[in-house]
Amino acid sequence: MEVPILKQGAFLIATVQSALTDADLTGLRDAIVERVGRHRSRGVILDVTALDVMDSFATGTLRDIAHMTRLRGAQTVIVGIQPDVAYAMAHMGLTMEGITAALDLEEGLAHLSQGRPMSPHE
Amino acid sequence: MTELLTTGETRVRIDSDRAIVDARQRGRAIALKLGFSPGSATLVATSISELARNILLYAGEGEIGLQPLERLEGFGLAIHARDQGPGIADLDRALEDGYSTSGRLGLGLPGVRRLMDEFEINTNGGAGTTVRAVKWNR
Amino acid sequence: MAMIQTDAQPQTKPTQEKTAKLLRELVAHLRQNRTQLREEWLRRIFQAQLLTAMTREETFAEATSVYDSYVEALETRTLEALQAYAQKLSERIIPRGVETNEVVGIVLLLRDVLARSLFAKYQTEGHLLNDVLDAYEPAANSIAITVAVGFVRERERVIREQQEAIRELSTPVLQVRERLLILPIIGLIDPQRARQLTEQLLRGIRANRAKLVVIDITGVAAMDASVANHLVLTVESARLLGAKVIVTGLSPEIAQTLVNIGVDLGKMNTVGDLQGGIEEAERLLGYTVVLSSEGAQA
Numbered sequence: 001m002e003v004p005i006l007k008q009g010a011f012l013i014a015t016v017q018s019a020l021t022d023a024d025l026t027g028l029r030d031a032i033v034e035r036v037g038r039h040r041s042r043g044v045i046l047d048v049t050a051l052d053v054m055d056s057f058a059t060g061t062l063r064d065i066a067h068m069t070r071l072r073g074a075q076t077v078i079v080g081i082q083p084d085v086a087y088a089m090a091h092m093g094l095t096m097e098g099i100t101a102a103l104d105l106e107e108g109l110a111h112l113s114q115g116r117p118m119s120p121h122e
Numbered sequence: 123m124t125e126l127l128t129t130g131e132t133r134v135r136i137d138s139d140r141a142i143v144d145a146r147q148r149g150r151a152i153a154l155k156l157g158f159s160p161g162s163a164t165l166v167a168t169s170i171s172e173l174a175r176n177i178l179l180y181a182g183e184g185e186i187g188l189q190p191l192e193r194l195e196g197f198g199l200a201i202h203a204r205d206q207g208p209g210i211a212d213l214d215r216a217l218e219d220g221y222s223t224s225g226r227l228g229l230g231l232p233g234v235r236r237l238m239d240e241f242e243i244n245t246n247g248g249a250g251t252t253v254r255a256v257k258w259n260r
Numbered sequence: 261m262a263m264i265q266t267d268a269q270p271q272t273k274p275t276q277e278k279t280a281k282l283l284r285e286l287v288a289h290l291r292q293n294r295t296q297l298r299e300e301w302l303r304r305i306f307q308a309q310l311l312t313a314m315t316r317e318e319t320f321a322e323a324t325s326v327y328d329s330y331v332e333a334l335e336t337r338t339l340e341a342l343q344a345y346a347q348k349l350s351e352r353i354i355p356r357g358v359e360t361n362e363v364v365g366i367v368l369l370l371r372d373v374l375a376r377s378l379f380a381k382y383q384t385e386g387h388l389l390n391d392v393l394d395a396y397e398p399a400a401n402s403i404a405i406t407v408a409v410g411f412v413r414e415r416e417r418v419i420r421e422q423q424e425a426i427r428e429l430s431t432p433v434l435q436v437r438e439r440l441l442i443l444p445i446i447g448l449i450d451p452q453r454a455r456q457l458t459e460q461l462l463r464g465i466r467a468n469r470a471k472l473v474v475i476d477i478t479g480v481a482a483m484d485a486s487v488a489n490h491l492v493l494t495v496e497s498a499r500l501l502g503a504k505v506i507v508t509g510l511s512p513e514i515a516q517t518l519v520n521i522g523v524d525l526g527k528m529n530t531v532g533d534l535q536g537g538i539e540e541a542e543r544l545l546g547y548t549v550v551l552s553s554e555g556a557q558a
Contacts, residue, residue, distance in 0.1 A: 019147065021139035022175070053146055053164065055171040056230055079502070083462035084164040086500035090493045092168065092233035095500075102502035103469055157417065161459055192409060196416065 003028045005035055010042040011112055012074075013105070016050045025061040033068045041074050043112035047105060049080030059094045066099045077101070079108040130189075131202075134174075137183040142174040145186045152188050153199055158259055165237045166199060166257050172230040173203035173253055181207025181251070191256065198239075198258040206250040213245060280337075282395040287335040289381060290374060298327050301366075301373045310365050313357040322349065323366075326407075330370060334399055339406050346410030354415055363411045364404070371400045427456055433464040440541050441470040441503075444534070446479035454490040458497060465503045472545055473498055474537040478509030485521045488514075492523055504529065504544065508537035 003024070005014045012035055014028065032044055046065065048054065054062075066076040077100045081089070089095070102108040132152060134145040149170040153163040170186060177184035184205030191198040210216050217232050231253075235241040240256035290297065302323055305311060311319050326349070333342040353363075378396060382389040434442045443461055465473065475494070480487070495505045506529045510518075518525060531537040 019143050021143055023139045052150070053167045053171050055168050055175070056233060057171075057175060081500045083459065083466055083497075083501065084161045086462060086497040087161060087458060087493075088164045088168045088237065089500060090496040091165065091237055093236065094233070095496045101500045103466065103471075104502075107469070107471075107502050157413075161455070192413075194409065194412065197413065 003031070005031060007035075007039060007041070011045060011109070012036065012039070012041045012043070013045045013047065015047040018050055019053075020051065020058070022057055025058060029061050029065050029068070032065055033072065036069050036072045036074045041069075044069050044074055044076040045105060045108040045112070046076060046078050047080045047108075048078060049082065049104075051085065052082065054081065054085050054089055054094070056092070056094060059089065059096055062096065063099060075100070075112060077108040077111050079104050132188040134186045134188070135183070136174045136177045136186055136205075139178075142171055142178065145174045146170040149186070149188055149199075149201065152190070153257075156190055156197055156199060156259075158199070158257070162257060162259070166201070169234045169237050169255055169257075170201055172234050173201060173255065176230050176253075177203055177205045177207070180210075181205035184250075191258075196259045198256055200254060200256045201238075203253040203255075204250065205252075209245040209248060209251050210243065213243060217243075278391065279395045282392055283334055283337065283399065286378060286392065286396060287331055289378070290331050290334070293377060294327065294331075297373055297377055298323060301327070301370050304369045304373065305366055308365060308369065310362045310369075311358060314353070322353070325349070326366070326370065330374075330403055333403050333406075334396075337399070339402065342403060342406050343410055346407045347414060349407075350411045350414035354411075354418055360408070360412060360415065364408045367404045367407045371404055375400070424456060427453055433460055435464075435468050435470070436538070437542065437545070439469060439471040439545055440538075441465065441468060441473045442476065442534075442538070443473060444476045444479065448481045449487050449490070451486065451490075454487065458490070458494045461494065462497055462501060465498060465501045470503050472541040473503050473505045474534065474541055475505055475507050476509045476534045476537065477507060477514070478534065480509075480514075483514045483517055485517075488518050488521055488523055492528070495528055506531055506537045506541055508532065508534045 003014050003016050003020070005012055007013075012032065014032055016028075020028070032046070035041065036044060044065070046062065048062075051058065062078055066078075069076045078096070079102045081101060100111065102111050132148065134148060135141060136145060146167040150163045150167040153166045154160070158166065170188075174186050177186070182205075184203065184207070187200075187202035187204065189200040189202065191200050217235065231243075234253075234255055237257075238255040239258050240254070243251065243253050245251040302320065305319065305323070311322075314322070325345070329342055329345045333339060350363075375393070375396065378392055379389065382392050434444075436442055441461070441464055443457070443464075445457065449457075461473065461475075464470065475491070477483070477491070491507065495507070498505050508531050510530050510532075515525065515530075529540075531540050
């Protein structure tokens with residue numbers, strides 16, 4: 001299942017369309033990292049509105065994406081986590097520490113556009 | 123409390139990536155049909171996802187069983203994750219946060235234990251592993 | 261598929277096959293005599309003054325469906341259809357004010373009426389009568405339990421929904437400023453209420469696109485480890501929706517409880533009172549450059 005990745009200026013926007021298998025997630029990670037390198041993007045928005053489950057593997061992969069893009073000079077923001085999914089993740093202990101989450105695409109873009117200096121705690 | 127009535131167990135073979143997604147989607151559907159709230163159904167689906175992945179990672183294949191339960195105080199759903207793999211060598215450590223032999227975020231089993239109301243593991247090196255996790259609607 | 265339990269001890273009881281054959285005979289008998297058995301049952305229902313909330317016509321109609329479902333369950337020896345039927349029946353009659361004892365009562369009366377009919381039919385056939393009852397009784401009991409449990413479950417579901425509705429009314433999530441929500445928590449928090457509050461808050465964050473939430477716990481009756489843990493869980497869930505949480509009303513005693521159970525207060529943005537919390541939130545919202553996530557502690 002290919003996740004469409006759109007380029008919007010200095011940012012990339014990846015929008016998940018449906019449930020992702022583990023292989024899909026790994027593929028997405030690699031695709032994003034490659035594109036960030038290729039376009040020298042400053043930011044990535046990963047829209048997970050369509051995901052009805054986020055387990056430890058999905059969270060770990062998102063963490064990988066955030067780390068790897070940071071190494072290439074880009075900040076990643078996860079948007080669209082569903083309330084039920086957020087609750088399950090917190091309940092489980094998957095807090096995605098160090099990863100920035102915003103409510104939706106608009107918030108995510110606002111966050112990236114503010115040009116905040118990136119600290120290690122992001 | 124004794125369980126008075128049961129309907130049959132739905133079994134999903136776990137032998138691929140795709141099967142993990144199938145198992146959790148079916149689990150969600152069954153949970154909703156039984157009467158769980160969407161929030162609880164998400165907890166169930168997330169647990170199934172973790173357990174199914176463990177099967178795939180450590181045993182290569184196995185099955186997830188989904189068994190509706192009933193008792194006078196309410197209803198529930200039992201998830202059975204069964205495999206014939208090498209078993210979990212160090213159970214205590216596997217249930218610790220952060221422990222993982224496969225290099226991934228080791229939160230699968232302790233996470234499931236937090237989400238579900240009942241949780242037990244039977245592992246017998248060589249004779250496979252069965253994890254039973256139950257969510258009640260109360 | 262759910263199977264109706266039948267005893268199967270080869271030495272003194274009939275075999276499964278024999279039981280199946282007997283049940284088929286029973287079912288045929290119950291179908292043939294449907295009209296008068298149903299009449300007898302209805303007579304007993306009225307005599308016992310059950311289902312008084314329903315009219316005679318309604319009782320007759322429901323009795324007919326129950327009778328047919330009962331016999332069908334005996335025939336197919338599975339409970340699925342009966343469970344589904346019991347669910348629908350309960351949905352219909354609960355709003356009419358029918359009580360649990362009435363439902364259990366009428367099912368047991370039906371069981372008795374049918375049992376007596378079987379007794380009358382087979383009483384001259386001694387040994388066969390025993391086999392017939394051995395086949396019938398466990399099946400009839402399973403059916404009674406299925407209907408009763410179905411009814412009780414539906415009733416409890418209705419009560420739960422009503423309680424949730426009351427809870428929702430009693431703890432509104434307030435939007436006082438744009439992008440800012442306030443959740444004042446008052447009274448006792450049990451696990452159900454805690455879960456419901458969090459779900460409400462998260463839905464509210466999404467619906468109002470809130471960036472800041474002030475949770476005021478001044479009115480919380482008792483703060484124990486489980487409530488404290490749930491508070492932490494709420495803060496973390498909200499963060500995943502892009503919202504920061506400020507907790508206000510934290511007395512020194514409660515702060516101590518939280519520290520004792522290992523809560524990292526540094527993770528929580530805490531301010532003394534609600535007013536202070538709102539001011540802090542507005543301050544945070546007023547900045548054009550958003551502060552880093554370490555937040556401010558007062």
